[in-house]
Amino acid sequence: MKTAVVLLPGLNRDRDMIAALTKISGKAPVTVWQTDTEIPDVDLIAIPGGFSFGDYLRCGAIAARSPVLRAVAEKAAKGVQVVGVCNGFQILVEAGMLPGALMRNASLKFVCREVKLSVANANTAFTRNYTPGQIIRTPVAHHDGNYFADAETLARLEGEGQVVFRYAEGTNPNGSINDIAGIVNDRGNVLGLMPHPENLIEAAHGGTDGRGLFESALGLPALKAA
Amino acid sequence: MIKARVTVTLKNGVLDPQGKAIEHALSGLGFDGVGSVRQGKVFDLELDGTDKAKAEAELKAMCDKLLANTVIENYSVALT
Numbered sequence: 001m002k003t004a005v006v007l008l009p010g011l012n013r014d015r016d017m018i019a020a021l022t023k024i025s026g027k028a029p030v031t032v033w034q035t036d037t038e039i040p041d042v043d044l045i046a047i048p049g050g051f052s053f054g055d056y057l058r059c060g061a062i063a064a065r066s067p068v069l070r071a072v073a074e075k076a077a078k079g080v081q082v083v084g085v086c087n088g089f090q091i092l093v094e095a096g097m098l099p100g101a102l103m104r105n106a107s108l109k110f111v112c113r114e115v116k117l118s119v120a121n122a123n124t125a126f127t128r129n130y131t132p133g134q135i136i137r138t139p140v141a142h143h144d145g146n147y148f149a150d151a152e153t154l155a156r157l158e159g160e161g162q163v164v165f166r167y168a169e170g171t172n173p174n175g176s177i178n179d180i181a182g183i184v185n186d187r188g189n190v191l192g193l194m195p196h197p198e199n200l201i202e203a204a205h206g207g208t209d210g211r212g213l214f215e216s217a218l219g220l221p222a223l224k225a226a
Numbered sequence: 227m228i229k230a231r232v233t234v235t236l237k238n239g240v241l242d243p244q245g246k247a248i249e250h251a252l253s254g255l256g257f258d259g260v261g262s263v264r265q266g267k268v269f270d271l272e273l274d275g276t277d278k279a280k281a282e283a284e285l286k287a288m289c290d291k292l293l294a295n296t297v298i299e300n301y302s303v304a305l306t
Contacts, residue, residue, distance in 0.1 A: 058295055065292060094295070101297040108243050148240065148298060175241070 001218045002042040003029040006072065008063050011050030011087060013196065020198035021046065024214045034066045039075050044217050047072070049086030049141070049196060059102065059144045060090030069095050081125055081217050082190045086142055089182070089192030098185055098192045099157065100149035105142070106175025112141040117181050117195060118168040121161045124184055126191045129212040129222045135168050136209035138195035145174040145194040147183075157183055165193055191217075228273045228281045229306045234294045235266035269293055278305055 003021045007014055014031075021029045021044075029046070032039050039045060053062035063069060069091065076082045076097060084092040092098045105111060114137055122132040130136065149157065154177065157163050165182035172179045174194070182193025197210030215222060236242050242264050249263040273281050282303055289301040 057292070061292065061295070099297075101295055103241070103298060104243055106241065106243050108247055146241075150297070175243075 001025045003044045004042040005029045006047045008034045008052040010052040013049035017048040017198050020201050036068045039071045045082045047084040047088030060094040063091045064094035084192040092192045099153045103146040110143040111173040115171040116168040117165045120163045120166045129216040139199050140195045147176040147180040230271045231304045232269040234301045240298045
């Protein structure tokens with residue numbers, strides 16, 4: 001199981017993502033830089049969180065037009081799995097690889113806390129190790145996570161099971177429409193989500209609820225509780 | 227050289243919490259009767275050449291590709 005992590009100036013969760021993928025896959029991911037035009041053959045490409053290019057213009061807007069994102073899009077078109085977390089989600093949306101937009105939090109506040117997610121679709125490449133409707137804990141840390149899509153797009157996302165994670169139990173931190181926390185593309189190989197599953201993968205984090213996402217994507221069995 | 231101003235605004239129906247916060251701040255300053263505030267962005271550009279039609283077409287392409295997120299924003303282009 002080979003993985004790659006996209007590095008961009010201004011990201012700050014890249015080391016967390018690299019640590020998580022190393023621990024879960026047993027192998028350090030390759031890293032690709034913003035100017036790289038090719039990505040090696042891997043099973044999963046991760047775009048971490050942070051503030052790429054200082055969030056100038058709109059969150060993720062500049063990164064989405066960088067050479068490495070064109071390389072990510074080419075891989076995704078070939079069926080390679082791509083996960084974007086937080087700023088990574090914003091970048092995928094800005095790149096047009098996922099529908100909709102991520103706007104300023106309705107509260108206008110940066111939120112940094114733990115939320116609960118329900119697994120809205122456990123039948124995706126990224127969620128098969130979870131059970132339908134399972135409630136998992138994950139941290140969030142963002143200022144622009146307020147997902148928006150027009151009514152037609154929203155109906156399609158809901159109808160096709162492309163909404164994968166929803167904020168649960170009244171923990172929607174950003175005003176996101178339909179409590180949407182994460183979506184996949186129509187092909188199901190590109191996932192974007194605002195929460196940080198890579199920050200809840202071992203006991204020292206206080207929980208392992210985030211592991212299932214990466215284990216699902218890498219085709220690993222769920223780790224039994226020790 | 228052609229000078230242009232691109233204005234990007236949120237589409238109707240898209241929630242604008244920043245506009246709302248500004249509206250509340252204005253009323254806090256005693257400006258009564260502000261019905262609504264919507265926040266947008268302005269870009270002033272200088273383009274080489276003198277062909278205005280070409281410049282306008284290029285500016286629209288810039289808006290579609292980068293300056294505006296057409297999921298949530300409208301744009302207008304004015305040559306100055």
